[in-house]
Amino acid sequence: MESILLPTLEPAAVRVPVAPAVAPPAATATAAGADPIIRVRGVVRDFGAVRAVDGVDLAVKSGELFGLIGHNGAGKSTLFRMMLGLLAPSSxxxxxxxxxxxxxxxxxxxxxxxxxxxxVVLYDNLSALETLQFFARLKGVPAHACAALLERVGLEACGRRRVREFSKGMRQRLGFAQAMLGDPRLLFLDEPTSGLDPEAIRRFYATLRELRADGVTVVLSSHILAEIQERVDRLAVIARGRVQAIGSVAELRDRADLPIRFEVRVAAAHFAAVRDALGHLPVLSIEARDGHVAVQCRKDAKLAVIAALARLGELIQDISVREPSLEDVFFGISE
Amino acid sequence: MMLEPGQIAAIAGKEFRDRIRNRWVLAVALVFTAFALVIAYFGAAQQGAVGFASIEVTIASLVSLVIYLIPLIALILGFDAIVGERERGSLDLLLSMPITRLELLLGKYLGLATALALSTVAGFGLVGMMLLTEFDFNALFHYAGFVLTSVLLGMSFLSMAIAVSVFAADRTRASGLAIALWFFFVLVFDLLLLGALVATGGRTGGEILPWLMLANPADVFRVLNVFSLDEVRSLYGLSTVFPEGLAAPWKLALVMVLWIVAPLAVAAHGFER
Incomplete structure (x- = not known):
């Protein structure tokens, strides 16, 4: 797992050479593409004796959908606040x-x-529409744009209702509408889907796709990987105030080089046959379990394992292959 | 540094509307009206008379009321202006807008100040109109002066409240600090001055006493109202301590304005960091 120990490497080394076969062309194009719209260099932020952000380097390209992944307290929100100029970096x-x-x-x-x-905390005593109008005024956006934004987040029927009566999800949607005021070129969304139900999450990402098609750069943070892994162009894993890894999902998965797991369903009598068939291959482990054999191997041995199992023919009742999830990658990197 | 009036107005407008909508302005105005009416009619009871006595006595009584009430109301109104937003978690979103911290602070102040000024003018104005038949032109002039200086008094303590709201770590501490300020300026300060005067047998400190009174906007307010009224002036015996050179109303009003600007400037400086 030496490739996971990126934090000890200097930032330049974080952009590890990527296996061309795995990296999608789009990802390499963005990595080498236009001038970044966000450039973070050597940023450190201390709160008293606590170092919340510890030497972060990031570059987000214009039009990119960029994810920040990390546990609570990893430094994501501090990073957001500094990128928004709400907090000055210590260096x-x-x-x-x-x-x-x-x-x-x-x-x-x-x-x-x-x-x-x-x-997001909004003003309980204002209605949804008044909330948007207040922020619209601050942003210099004409008030008539607000109704359309309420519709965009599915709150058109609640415009006159006070925010006090809103559920967490409704507040979140209103907050999202607020963020879209004035057609921003750059969106910072800190845990945007927290409190949303599945339908609202689906709708949120549909809106995000539209924004992206319009060329909006989006930086969003999450600690739910399954949700964003198929949706971002690139992501950075943040832990202990540092960027532990950065790249597309495929690149990260590649770099983490986590084992692939097979579940080979065979009758107990044939466990030995499976063991023999795989014995000469560079597998990591073979274990007899209840009704199946669990096999783990590196990515490069995957095809050989499948071929060897196929030669066993009808002995095998079923095979399921479990690729490492981004969750595994993430925990591998940030733990 | 460039200030954008539109941004200040947006914040001020929200603060003011909030106070109108939750009926804060109405409630405070009614409190002022009720107290002022009671005082106008019973203020001379100590002298053995009930009913409207004279403008001098009425204003003197109102001054003693306002000197307690307005600083308290102003401090309560403003103490959580910034710390409240910070504690609730809405400050980051506000500051992510194209607005500077100074504009936000001024907007908050102006919105709250307008609400307080409206309550004061409406509350005492109503009573003034009720007493209109009793007033001659001179009385009206004095009463208007009283209302105007009451507004200034409110503005100065509101300014301190805003400073408290910038520097306090949380709302609880901010409220404690606000009450402590009220205690100090309204209750303790005069006692200290008096104590110092008595302790020194009145020999020393007699000349610096008026200057020390300028260090308290509540005292400035009192002096402003008392000195404009000859009858009350002799009643209080203040003319003996207060030098003529300082007694000009416009100079004292200038001191009040300083008491509005200075805490705000300190707050703005603290908020920028």
Missing amino acids: GEIEIDGCRSSARAFRDVRRRIGFLPEN
Whole structure:
């Protein structure tokens, strides 16, 4: 698992050479593509004696859908706050759209940024429409844009209702509508799907796809990997305030090189036959279980294992193959 | 640094509307009206008379009421302006907008100040209109001065409240700090001055006493209202301590304005960091 121990390597080395066969062409194109819209260099942030962010380097390209993955307290939200210029880094620098986030001129960059904070808190005494109108005014967006945004997040029937009466999911959707005010070029979404039901999550990602098609750059964070792994172009795994790995899902999976697991369903009498058939192959483990044999091997031995099992013919009742999930990759990297 | 009035107005508008909608303005105005009416009619009871006595006595009584009430109301109104947003978790979203911290702070202040000023003017204005038949032009002038200085008094303590809301770590501490400020300026300060004067036998400190009173907006307010009224002036015997050079109303009003600007400036400086 030496390839997982990326944190000890310097940032440049994090962009490990990628196996061309596995990396989708799109991913390599973005990695080498246009000027990044977000550039984070050597950013450190201390809170007293606690180092929340510990030397982060990131570059997000324009139009990219970028995921930040990490446990609670990994430093994601602190990173968001620094990228938004709400918090100054202790050292290092952050440029958004070519402007330092600490610069006076960053105010104008904010007009093109949408932000959905983690567990968004809105004003209970305002209605949904009034909430949007308040933020629209601050962003210099005409008030008539608000109704359309409510519709976009499925709250068109609740525009006159006070936020006080809203469920967590409804607040989250209203917060998302707020983030989309003024057609921002860049969206920061901190745990955007927390509190949403499955239908609302589906709708959220559909909207995200539309935004992406319009060329909006999106940075979203999550600790639920299964949800975002098929949806982001690239992601960074954050743990203990550092970027532990960065790349497309395929690249990360590749780099982690976690074992593939086979479940070979055979009658107990044929366990030995399976063991013999695989004996000469570089498998990691073969274990007899209740009604099946569990086999683990590296990715490069996968085809050989399948071929060997196929030669056993009708002895085998069934084979299921379990690829390492991003969850496994993530835990492998961040633990 | 460039300030965008539109951004300040957006924040101020929300704060003001919030206070109108939750009937804060109405409630405070009614409190002022009720107290002022009671005082106007029974304020002279100590002198053995009931009913509207004179503008001088009425204002003197109102001053003693307002000096307790308005600082308290202003401090309660403003103490959670910033710390409340921070604690609830809405501050980050606000600051992610194209708005500077100074604009946010000024917007908060102006919105709350407008609400407080409206309550004050409406509450005491109503009573003023009821007493209109009793007033001559001179009385009206004094009463208007009283209302105006009451507004200034509220603004100055609101300014301190905003500073508290910037520096306090949480709402609980902010409320404690606000009450402590009220205690100090309204209850303790004068006692300290008096104590110092008595302790030194009145020999020393006599000249610096008026200057020390400028260090308390509540005292400035009292002096402003008392000194404009000759009758009350001799009643209080203050003319002996207060030098003529300082007694000009506009100078004292300027001190009040300083008491509005200074805490706000400190708050703005603290909020930027």
